[in-house]
Amino acid sequence: MxxxxxxxxxxxxxxxxxxxxxGNASELKTGDWRxxxxxxxxxxxxxxxxxxxLCPDMVYTPRDDGYYELNYYYCKGCGICxxxxxxxxxEMVEEGR
Amino acid sequence: MSTAAEALKDFKGFSMKNIPEFEPxxxxxxxxxxxxxMLGLRLALKALGxxxxxxxxxxxxxxxxSPYPQTAWRVPWIHVAFENAAAVISGVEAAYKxxxxxxxxxxxxxxxxxxxxxxxxxxxxLQALSGALERGHNIVYLCLDNEAYMNTGIQRSSSTPYGxxxxxxxxxxxxxxxxxxxxxxxxxxxxxxxxxxxxASPAYPIDLMNKVKKAALVPGPAYVHIFAVCPTGWRHxxxxxxEVAKMAVATNVxxxxxxxxxxxxxSRKNPKPKPVKEYxxxxxxxxxxxxxxxxxxxxxxxxxxxxxxxxxxxxxxxxEKEKGESE
Amino acid sequence: MVxxxxxxxxxxxxxxxxxxxxxxxxxxGLYAQAFPSFGPERRGAPVMAFVRVSEEPxxxxxxxxxxxxxxxxxxxxxxxxxxxxxxxxxxWLIVNTKSSPREVKEKYGVKAHVATVDAMKIAMEVLRxxxxxxxxxxxxxxxxxxxxLESFEEPIKERFGPLGEKNFAACKKAxxxxxxxx
Amino acid sequence: xxxxxxxxxxxxxxxxxxxxxxxVVAAYPITPQTHIVEHLSELxxxxxxxxxxxPVESEHSAMSTCVGAAAAGARTFTSTSSQGYALMVExxxxxxxxxxxxxxxxxxxSLSAPISIWNDHSDMMLARDTGWxxxxxxxxxxxxxxxxxxxRVAEDxxxxxxxxxxxxxxxxxxxxxPIYLPSREEVQAYLPPYKPLLRLDPDNPxxxxxxxxxxxxxEAKKAQDEALKNAKxxxxxxxxxxEKHFGRRYRPVEVYKADDAETLLLTVGSISETAMxxxxxxxxxxxxxxxxxxxxxxxxxxxxxxxxxxKAKNLIVVDRAxxxxxxxxxxxxxxxxxxxxxxxxxxxxxxxxxxGGRDVTVEDFVSMVDSTEQKARAKExxxxxxxxxxx
Numbered sequence: 001m002x003x004x005x006x007x008x009x010x011x012x013x014x015x016x017x018x019x020x021x022x023g024n025a026s027e028l029k030t031g032d033w034r035x036x037x038x039x040x041x042x043x044x045x046x047x048x049x050x051x052x053x054l055c056p057d058m059v060y061t062p063r064d065d066g067y068y069e070l071n072y073y074y075c076k077g078c079g080i081c082x083x084x085x086x087x088x089x090x091e092m093v094e095e096g097r
Numbered sequence: 098m099s100t101a102a103e104a105l106k107d108f109k110g111f112s113m114k115n116i117p118e119f120e121p122x123x124x125x126x127x128x129x130x131x132x133x134x135m136l137g138l139r140l141a142l143k144a145l146g147x148x149x150x151x152x153x154x155x156x157x158x159x160x161x162x163s164p165y166p167q168t169a170w171r172v173p174w175i176h177v178a179f180e181n182a183a184a185v186i187s188g189v190e191a192a193y194k195x196x197x198x199x200x201x202x203x204x205x206x207x208x209x210x211x212x213x214x215x216x217x218x219x220x221x222x223l224q225a226l227s228g229a230l231e232r233g234h235n236i237v238y239l240c241l242d243n244e245a246y247m248n249t250g251i252q253r254s255s256s257t258p259y260g261x262x263x264x265x266x267x268x269x270x271x272x273x274x275x276x277x278x279x280x281x282x283x284x285x286x287x288x289x290x291x292x293x294x295x296x297a298s299p300a301y302p303i304d305l306m307n308k309v310k311k312a313a314l315v316p317g318p319a320y321v322h323i324f325a326v327c328p329t330g331w332r333h334x335x336x337x338x339x340e341v342a343k344m345a346v347a348t349n350v351x352x353x354x355x356x357x358x359x360x361x362x363x364s365r366k367n368p369k370p371k372p373v374k375e376y377x378x379x380x381x382x383x384x385x386x387x388x389x390x391x392x393x394x395x396x397x398x399x400x401x402x403x404x405x406x407x408x409x410x411x412x413x414x415x416x417e418k419e420k421g422e423s424e
Numbered sequence: 425m426v427x428x429x430x431x432x433x434x435x436x437x438x439x440x441x442x443x444x445x446x447x448x449x450x451x452x453g454l455y456a457q458a459f460p461s462f463g464p465e466r467r468g469a470p471v472m473a474f475v476r477v478s479e480e481p482x483x484x485x486x487x488x489x490x491x492x493x494x495x496x497x498x499x500x501x502x503x504x505x506x507x508x509x510x511x512x513x514x515x516w517l518i519v520n521t522k523s524s525p526r527e528v529k530e531k532y533g534v535k536a537h538v539a540t541v542d543a544m545k546i547a548m549e550v551l552r553x554x555x556x557x558x559x560x561x562x563x564x565x566x567x568x569x570x571x572x573l574e575s576f577e578e579p580i581k582e583r584f585g586p587l588g589e590k591n592f593a594a595c596k597k598a599x600x601x602x603x604x605x606x
Numbered sequence: 607x608x609x610x611x612x613x614x615x616x617x618x619x620x621x622x623x624x625x626x627x628x629x630v631v632a633a634y635p636i637t638p639q640t641h642i643v644e645h646l647s648e649l650x651x652x653x654x655x656x657x658x659x660x661p662v663e664s665e666h667s668a669m670s671t672c673v674g675a676a677a678a679g680a681r682t683f684t685s686t687s688s689q690g691y692a693l694m695v696e697x698x699x700x701x702x703x704x705x706x707x708x709x710x711x712x713x714x715x716s717l718s719a720p721i722s723i724w725n726d727h728s729d730m731m732l733a734r735d736t737g738w739x740x741x742x743x744x745x746x747x748x749x750x751x752x753x754x755x756x757x758r759v760a761e762d763x764x765x766x767x768x769x770x771x772x773x774x775x776x777x778x779x780x781x782x783x784p785i786y787l788p789s790r791e792e793v794q795a796y797l798p799p800y801k802p803l804l805r806l807d808p809d810n811p812x813x814x815x816x817x818x819x820x821x822x823x824x825e826a827k828k829a830q831d832e833a834l835k836n837a838k839x840x841x842x843x844x845x846x847x848x849e850k851h852f853g854r855r856y857r858p859v860e861v862y863k864a865d866d867a868e869t870l871l872l873t874v875g876s877i878s879e880t881a882m883x884x885x886x887x888x889x890x891x892x893x894x895x896x897x898x899x900x901x902x903x904x905x906x907x908x909x910x911x912x913x914x915x916x917k918a919k920n921l922i923v924v925d926r927a928x929x930x931x932x933x934x935x936x937x938x939x940x941x942x943x944x945x946x947x948x949x950x951x952x953x954x955x956x957x958x959x960x961x962g963g964r965d966v967t968v969e970d971f972v973s974m975v976d977s978t979e980q981k982a983r984a985k986e987x988x989x990x991x992x993x994x995x996x997x
Contacts, residue, residue, distance in 0.1 A: 008166070017165060019163070019165065019166060019167070019168040021166075021168070022168065022170060022171045022172075023122075023123035023168065023169065023170065023171035024123075024166075024167050024168060025123050025124075025125035025126055025127075025162065025167040025168055025169035026123040026124055026125045026169075027125060027167065028125035028126075028127070028167060029125075030124070030125055030126075030127065033130065048113065049113045049116070052116075053113070053116065053140070053302045053303075054136065054299070054302065054339055055136070056128060056131065056132045056133065056135040056136040056139065057124055057126070057128075057135075058120050058122070058123070058124040058139065059124065061118075062116075062118065071124070073124075074124035074125060076129075076130040076131075077130060078130035078131030078132075078328075078335040078336060078338070079131070079334070079335060079336025080131055080335065080336055080338055080339055082336060083336040083337060083339065083340060084339050084340075092336070
């Protein structure tokens with residue numbers, strides 16, 4: 001956790017406490033925030049991409065086959081994707097079940 | 098042909114088939130569940146790609162993307178203070194202009210983006226924004242409007258709608274909540290006579306991305322006002338955030354339009370607007386409102402919609418069928 | 425060190441006269457300062473400007489309290505401003521007026537030497553505008569010799585561009601026409 | 607080759623900025639700094655300076671715009687005074703924290719109320735904790751020289767901090783005097799081009815100004831504090847180099863007839879030259895009076911001050927602003943703390959002089975010395991006094 005909490009010597013800081021590792025927030029597992037998880041039924045999916053384009057957490061990424069991959073590492077479980085899926089192909093299920 | 102129209106004459110918009118894959122903001126950011134402000138920012142920056150420099154006002158989008166030592170930013174980003182994102186990005190733009198002219202750097206047609214929330218734009222940052230727009234810097238300014246100071250705990254701003262409950266506009270025996278009408282910031286931006294102004298909603302992502310792209314293409318300042326639903330502050334479940342945003346458009350509470358070279362253009366005609374009540378009832382920030390108050394809000398929304406139609410030169414009768422997106 | 429105080433009205437060019445005097449001195453390798461009475465600039469209001477000229481570097485940053493020379497660009501100021509304040513007894517009071525030095529000396533009880541010139545008449549003749557700032561420089565040189573007359577030529581021409589020639593002519597004419605107290 | 611010219615100091619400041627070839631100027635007009643801004647806009651308009659001149663809508667935006675420009679890698683300048691400085695203070699703290707080598711000329715002036723457009727050091731004192739390097743000019747030549755020096759120090763990779771060059775409002779800004787203006791080549795020979803260490807560049811994305819969580823804020827401030835301390839040798843080195851290039855010598859504390867002085871005056875800014883005259887007058891009468899002038903205000907020149915003051919019996923610190931703490935002026939407080947740390951205990955009198963454009967004369971300095979020596983002999987308590995105040 002040392003890295004995550006930013007504990008380091010003042011001598012190691014970049015100029016003006018800038019961060020010079022672009023996008024390293026991607027190390028953070030915001031999936032821990034989730035109590036409900038979206039589960040995609042690829043049988044129902046029509047590859048419309050609304051889950052991808054409407055996700056505030058960049059959880060979905062396009063795949064070569066046109067479907068969208070879901071990354072639980074980041075998913076906070078907001079449920080927008082399930083609510084907006086025109087085919088009800090995404091279901092929110094309780095974590096731990 | 099005037100400047101913006103000239104720059105946009107061959108404009109090719111996005112569709113779901115050609116969304117750029119690059120995410121300028123990485124996942125792992127700390128925005129709330131269902132944060133539509135983050136979604137709006139994500140979509141706006143996706144439309145612009147890697148060749149941008151971003152200046153952020155203090156606010157939710159600053160604090161959730163940059164707590165040391167992690168940054169969600171994959172593009173160059175600077176935060177200085179609350180009220181000055183427009184001034185900071187003015188300086189960045191001017192520096193690039195001077196350095197490129199003097200041959201000190203290559204001219205790479207970087208897009209310069211400043212953004213702030215409604216507080217950082219409509220209240221404390223209005224002067225810096227007005228200055229930047231008036232001076233004609235080639236910048237894109239995004240206002241991510243979640244209608245209150247959400248970062249500090251949901252205090253009212255001048256962009257908070259009438260009747261809304263916030264922590265500094267609490268309803269009570271002598272208060273209906275926010276006692277003033279929402280400041281019309283896009284109209285204020287348009288009054289500067291800048292080449293491009295638009296309103297956009299993440300509920301219409303392609304429309305939003307296209308507008309931001311247009312904002313970047315026009316020479317000079319451009320302003321895009323983005324409706325940023327905030328489940329935390331608006332008191333509704335996060336999963337309906339996009340539904341709320343769509344309802345804001347469907348009820349004419351947040352109409353979508355562009356102002357190109359001073360010409361007002363409605364993005365979505367809405368011949369059968371839904372009652373404002375449908376929008377209000379989704380959010381607990383309005384739940385204390387009486388039917389009488391709701392009627393008052395309805396009247397105001399109708400009046401503003403008519404004024405907008407007039408500006409756009411459209412009559413209600415000729416309003417065409419609602420235009421769908423390719424989504 | 426010679427210390428000069430100029431009196432004029434805002435917009436009449438007293439500050440310019442001060443500046444030109446300092447520039448003339450500096451161009452001759454001397455040390456000089458010129459500065460206005462600091463404050464908001466208001467057209468018509470009585471204003472002062474100050475000059476110091478010295479062969480040594482000037483250290484003082486005070487206002488000029490005891491001038492060796494006082495130059496009055498506008499005769500109407502004689503009635504409303506104490507132009508003699510602090511003026512050294514052996515110094516010079518140089519006034520734009522139709523009156524003779526003797527008349528001025530008697531009317532205002534001047535202890536210092538007096539020089540007069542009808543700068544307004546010269547300005548109208550040569551420049552065709554009632555602005556006496558460059559004209560009065562000629563009188564300043566005649567009475568005090570603080571800088572040589574020709575040292576004004578370049579600063580005046582630089583300041584006034586195409587009108588420089590005429591302004592320097594007015595300056596020279598005033599030099600010739602200035603009456604000194606006998 | 608450079609040239610000796612008669613020139614208003616504000617104009618000379620602007621001409622110097624053109625010689626330095628800055629890239630971006632963002633400024634707002636405020637009396638008495640206005641002439642600097644006007645002349646810079648003129649120099650840009652007529653092509654003598656190839657820069658973006660941004661006539662911002664406020665000082666707050668002036669500094670914000672400079673921060674943006676400097677972060678993008680531009681050599682940046684602004685100028686302000688008084689209330690304008692007060693408005694930009696928020697961003698001044700940020701500019702130094704973000705380590706941006708902005709240079710600013712401040713035409714020192716009082717703060718409202720009552721509103722006064724005239725000279726004192728209230729704004730300089732307001733700036734004291736902002737983390738900027740601060741130098742002080744005593745005359746027009748100093749302004750030119752210190753501006754050139756400022757860029758050399760600010761942009762040095764061992765420093766990378768903003769520099770504020772103080773010049774007394776009106777007394778210097780509106781003064782015409784002889785000034786040696788160097789040539790562009792001479793300036794270039796002394797001042798290398800600015801090479802930013804970090805800049806906003808899409809090819810190399812960096813996040814500037816992130817949230818300083820408690821785990822890092824203290825370290826960030828420590829790093830900044832060390833940077834300011836480490837700036838001192840670079841400031842001195844740059845002055846040494848300046849002397850080699852231009853023949854004029856600057857030191858953090860400059861002295862005048864101070865060696866054997868029993869009573870030492872300590873002044874800041876343009877009144878120092880008037881004080882020198884007072885010293886001459888008193889020396890002529892055989893009095894052992896000397897003068898120390900503070901040239902470098904930030905970082906505070908502790909060692910230099912100690913070595914100058916240690917032999918004096920009486921020290922007179924002349925403040926040009928009030929501290930509103932009820933016991934001492936802001937400069938004197940710092941001087942006293944420095945002397946305490948080094949076990950030096952002269953009799954210290956603190957005079958607050960020249961507030962809001964009140965002239966400080968030769969006689970004023972003489973009477974400060976008279977009064978201090980008298981109080982010291984009578985062992986009166988050390989205190990502060992506003993001089994020339996009407997009862």
